[in-house]
Amino acid sequence: MSLLEIRNLKVEFDTAKGPFKALDGVDYTVDPGEVLAIVGESGSGKSVAMLAMMGLLPNTATITADTMTFEGLDLQNLTAKDRRKVIGKDISMIFQEPIASLNPCFTVGFQLGETLKTHTDLKGRQIKDKVVDLMTSVGIPDPAGRLNAFPHQMSGGQCQRVMIAMAIACSPKLLIADEPTTALDVTIQKQILDLLVKLQQDSGMGLIMITHDMGVVAETADRVIVQYKGRKMEEADVLSLFESPQNPYTKALLSALPENATGDRLPTVSDFAEAGGF
Amino acid sequence: MSEDVILKVRDVYRTYDIKGGLFKKASTLTAVKGVSLDVERGTTLAVVGESGCGKSTLARMLTMIDAQTSGTIEIDGLPIDISKTGISKEMRQTVQIVFQNPYGSLNPRQKIGHVLEEPLLLNTDMPPAERQDLALQMLQKVGLQPEHYGRYPHMFSGGQRQRIAIARAIMMKPKLLVLDEPVSALDLSVQAQILNLLADLQDEMGLTYVFISHDLSVVRYIADKVMVMYFGEVVEYGTRDDVFNNPQHEYTKTLFAATPRADVDSIRKRLAAKAA
Amino acid sequence: MTETSPATKADTAKLEEESRSAAKARLAEFWYYFSQNKGAVVGLVVFVLLVLMAVFASLIAPHNPDVQYRDSFLVPPVWQEGGKTEFLLGTDAVGRDILSRLIYGAQFSLFIGVVVVTIALVGGITIGLVAGYMRGAVDTFIMRVMDIILAFPSLLLALVLVAILGPGLINAMIAIAIVLQPHFVRLTRAAVLAERSRDYVVAARVAGAGHFRLMFKTILPNCLAPLIVQATLSFSNAILDAAALGFLGMGAQPPTPEWGTMLAEAREFILRAWWVVTFPGLAILITVLAINLVGDGLRDALDPKLKRS
Numbered sequence: 001m002s003l004l005e006i007r008n009l010k011v012e013f014d015t016a017k018g019p020f021k022a023l024d025g026v027d028y029t030v031d032p033g034e035v036l037a038i039v040g041e042s043g044s045g046k047s048v049a050m051l052a053m054m055g056l057l058p059n060t061a062t063i064t065a066d067t068m069t070f071e072g073l074d075l076q077n078l079t080a081k082d083r084r085k086v087i088g089k090d091i092s093m094i095f096q097e098p099i100a101s102l103n104p105c106f107t108v109g110f111q112l113g114e115t116l117k118t119h120t121d122l123k124g125r126q127i128k129d130k131v132v133d134l135m136t137s138v139g140i141p142d143p144a145g146r147l148n149a150f151p152h153q154m155s156g157g158q159c160q161r162v163m164i165a166m167a168i169a170c171s172p173k174l175l176i177a178d179e180p181t182t183a184l185d186v187t188i189q190k191q192i193l194d195l196l197v198k199l200q201q202d203s204g205m206g207l208i209m210i211t212h213d214m215g216v217v218a219e220t221a222d223r224v225i226v227q228y229k230g231r232k233m234e235e236a237d238v239l240s241l242f243e244s245p246q247n248p249y250t251k252a253l254l255s256a257l258p259e260n261a262t263g264d265r266l267p268t269v270s271d272f273a274e275a276g277g278f
Numbered sequence: 279m280s281e282d283v284i285l286k287v288r289d290v291y292r293t294y295d296i297k298g299g300l301f302k303k304a305s306t307l308t309a310v311k312g313v314s315l316d317v318e319r320g321t322t323l324a325v326v327g328e329s330g331c332g333k334s335t336l337a338r339m340l341t342m343i344d345a346q347t348s349g350t351i352e353i354d355g356l357p358i359d360i361s362k363t364g365i366s367k368e369m370r371q372t373v374q375i376v377f378q379n380p381y382g383s384l385n386p387r388q389k390i391g392h393v394l395e396e397p398l399l400l401n402t403d404m405p406p407a408e409r410q411d412l413a414l415q416m417l418q419k420v421g422l423q424p425e426h427y428g429r430y431p432h433m434f435s436g437g438q439r440q441r442i443a444i445a446r447a448i449m450m451k452p453k454l455l456v457l458d459e460p461v462s463a464l465d466l467s468v469q470a471q472i473l474n475l476l477a478d479l480q481d482e483m484g485l486t487y488v489f490i491s492h493d494l495s496v497v498r499y500i501a502d503k504v505m506v507m508y509f510g511e512v513v514e515y516g517t518r519d520d521v522f523n524n525p526q527h528e529y530t531k532t533l534f535a536a537t538p539r540a541d542v543d544s545i546r547k548r549l550a551a552k553a554a
Numbered sequence: 555m556t557e558t559s560p561a562t563k564a565d566t567a568k569l570e571e572e573s574r575s576a577a578k579a580r581l582a583e584f585w586y587y588f589s590q591n592k593g594a595v596v597g598l599v600v601f602v603l604l605v606l607m608a609v610f611a612s613l614i615a616p617h618n619p620d621v622q623y624r625d626s627f628l629v630p631p632v633w634q635e636g637g638k639t640e641f642l643l644g645t646d647a648v649g650r651d652i653l654s655r656l657i658y659g660a661q662f663s664l665f666i667g668v669v670v671v672t673i674a675l676v677g678g679i680t681i682g683l684v685a686g687y688m689r690g691a692v693d694t695f696i697m698r699v700m701d702i703i704l705a706f707p708s709l710l711l712a713l714v715l716v717a718i719l720g721p722g723l724i725n726a727m728i729a730i731a732i733v734l735q736p737h738f739v740r741l742t743r744a745a746v747l748a749e750r751s752r753d754y755v756v757a758a759r760v761a762g763a764g765h766f767r768l769m770f771k772t773i774l775p776n777c778l779a780p781l782i783v784q785a786t787l788s789f790s791n792a793i794l795d796a797a798a799l800g801f802l803g804m805g806a807q808p809p810t811p812e813w814g815t816m817l818a819e820a821r822e823f824i825l826r827a828w829w830v831v832t833f834p835g836l837a838i839l840i841t842v843l844a845i846n847l848v849g850d851g852l853r854d855a856l857d858p859k860l861k862r863s
Contacts, residue, residue: 016582016583016586016587041465041466041467041468042436042465185328185329185492186328186492186493186494186533186536186537187328187532187533187536188328189536189538190535190536190538193538201552212465212466213538214466214540215495215537215538215539215540216538217540218538218539218540218541218544218545218548219538219539219544219548238545238549239542239545239546239549242540242541242542242545243542252467253466253467254540256466256467256469256470257466257495257540258469258470258473258495258496258498258499258500259495259498259499259540259541260540261499265474265477266470266471266473266474266499267470341760342760343756343759343760365762367762370760370761370762374760374761375757375760377753377756377757378753379753382752382753382754383753383754383757384754384757385754385758385772385775385776386754386776387775387776388772389573389576391569391573396758396761396763397761397762400761400762400763400767401761401762410566414569424568424569425568425569425572427569427572427573428569428570428572428573428574428576429572429573429576430576430580433576433579443757446757446761
């Protein structure tokens with residue numbers, strides 16, 4: 001059985017200019033232990049799908065889906081209370097801006113402890129030990145000393161490590177990473193990606209990487225979904241996607257990478273749009 | 279050879295004073311430590327480095343937003359030291375800048391036409407009709423339509439805004455254009471369009487670029503010369519091929535190793551390693 | 555590059571049309587967000603009615619507000635026993651029609667609001683812009699002075715100022731404007747601080763814009779949204795404070811039909827004739843409420859943080 005299964009997901013937003021279709025009938029499945037990359041440009045609806053699944057969209061959004069199940073549990077008809085039991089424990093998420101994702105008023109040790117308190121039965125001393133364990137596992141140097149650090153005293157990369165620690169605190173079955181390295185430097189990006197992949201392989205959880213960066217996809221994914229303007233363009237395993245892309249949009253994206261440039265000019269998506277008709 | 283050098287920077291330093299608090303001593307931070315470089319007319323120098331390496335501070339000094347603490351900057355034979363001499367209209371016309379974030383670099387309350395005309399209005403005595411003509415021509419030159427003239431920035435996509443920002447920068451026909459991460463906030467397909475536009479403009483107007491970026495694949499595509507900065511210092515400086523094929527400094531090597539590879543061979547290798 | 559293409563010249567009319575439609579789209583978007591807030595629309599309707607009432611007071615009012623009908627002292631409203639149909643809301647202690655006085659009073663209230671907000675806004679924006687733009691010692695000095703003004707209870711300070719300047723409506727308005735000004739200074743300064751380091755300001759500087767142009771042409775228009783909201787809220791505050799000063803005998807002097815002054819005159823009849831105090835009070839309440847609702851709606855429509863779709 002797949003871990004997450006979503007069929008025919010549609011999301012619509014009410015705006016000043018009338019309804020806006022952010023997602024138009026997209027399917028997602030994730031198996032346990034799989035890394036799925038959802039790749040697309042801004043406006044492709046790549047983040048919207050996961051936010052909709054977690055019930056994090058504002059109430060101007062209308063969400064419909066034929067199926068939306070997590071381990072067989074129907075997510076659509078959950079009460080807010082039941083939803084909270086699943087989200088944060090079995091499904092967790094990390095975001096693009098690590099420093100903004102942490103509460104600046106509390107120490108990182110305290111914030112990690114809060115997560116554990118909410119979702120586990122651990123008490124006092126145990127929590128502290130577990131927090132130190134978690135911080136060690138995400139590679140924060142001197143974890144016991146960093147317990148009392150505030151988010152602003154740490155670098156972006158360190159904060160993202162704390163976010164990851166918080167996300168894996170309850171050993172989730174599915175981790176969603178929404179552009180986890182976009183705000184970080186290249187060398188830090190490498191470390192964070194390696195960490196995510198290592199954690200994923202060690203624990204066997206499902207991992208969804210939402211990104212716009214083909215390089216990140218190539219370095220992490222097993223399977224890839226390419227989205228454009230709220231629709232799925234192509235779904236393939238990572239090797240065949242890069243080796244022989246089927247969809248004209250995917251071809252366009254790959255050839256727009258500067259490292260794949262052959263001639264004087266970079267081909268752009270619009271060059272392909274005329275030929276491909278998407 | 280030396281005649282062709284349009285930008286000449288010698289041993290430039292920039293320090294910031296950090297104010298002391300009640301319990302903290304005042305200190306100084308050196309953001310740029312002794313940078314020297316030459317850029318030849320019509321070529322592109324790429325400055326590479328991570329956040330906090332001083333590359334944006336360098337850009338701010340080159341574009342006369344901040345003054346250097348010491349050292350000399352010379353653009354087309356014109357010495358630039360705004361803390362001593364101030365900025366003349368002549369100096370303004372030599373260098374312009376394009377910022378990273380196209381959403382922040384355009385005044386939300388200013389129509390596009392006025393954005394483009396502002397440099398002309400401030401630096402020349404051109405009559406309004408002529409300014410409008412120039413602005414309209416510039417819109418077409420950067421791939422926009424004349425009817426965009428009266429619209430506000432929020433009606434444009436990120437890529438279009440960056441085109442407007444580029445158009446504004448070249449309104450005065452500067453000799454040197456400093457591009458501070460001009461494509462890193464843009465989508466991949468838009469990035470390609472902007473890079474093409476920049477290449478076209480360079481050919482057409484003989485522009486010289488200082489291209490600041492953290493993205494090595496873009497740098498490799500656009501640069502003639504590459505300079506790598508690390509904590510305010512230049513650790514690597516040479517032609518593109520030299521730097522990419524034969525990096526000397528440890529940091530440059532780390533940077534190359536960390537860049538994600540999107541080619542099929544690397545993916546194969548990774549999958550094989552994972553399966554094992 | 556320098557030759558002018560004929561195609562672009564011919565399009566000037568089209569350009570202007572495009573420019574107008576851009577402005578129209580902006581307005582339409584503003585109205586969409588404003589009208590989402592039902593309370594604000596109600597407030598706006600009430601406020602417009604109020605303005606109409608003030609403008610056409612001489613046509614609407616059944617009586618002259620200053621005429622004393624000697625045969626009708628303290629006549630109750632028409633629906634009460636002893637009420638007369640010619641005095642819909644009754645008369646006061648000297649036989650003046652309350653409804654007419656309220657209608658004329660609207661003129662004063664709106665006048666007070668407009669003048670006070672204009673003075674406070676112009677002064678506050680200028681001082682706030684200078685403080686936020688210059689930073690350093692100038693900023694510190696200005697903000698400390700504002701802190702001192704804010705440290706006084708506002709009505710007390712207004713009273714002191716009126717005591718110095720002498721009682722009267724104009725002096726009361728000046729006093730209230732001075733009391734309200736620091737809020738505008740603070741708000742402007744905060745907005746300027748946020749905007750001045752943005753890239754578009756730096757870009758204008760690189761293009762050669764001078765200090766004045768940067769302050770008033772580049773930065774100020776982008777700081778207006780919170781100021782407009784604050785201005786509406788201050789409008790109602792000004793009306794309230796003016797009424798309070800009037801009630802204390804330091805504002806508009808009798809027989810001016812200003813609402814606060816009307817309340818003050820009616821003080822001794824509170825127990826005998828409820829209508830002489832209730833109707834001016836209600837008038838103040840409704841006006842202030844309506845304006846505050848409009849201010850709320852303006853915030854919804856102008857604050858970009860609330861509409862990220």
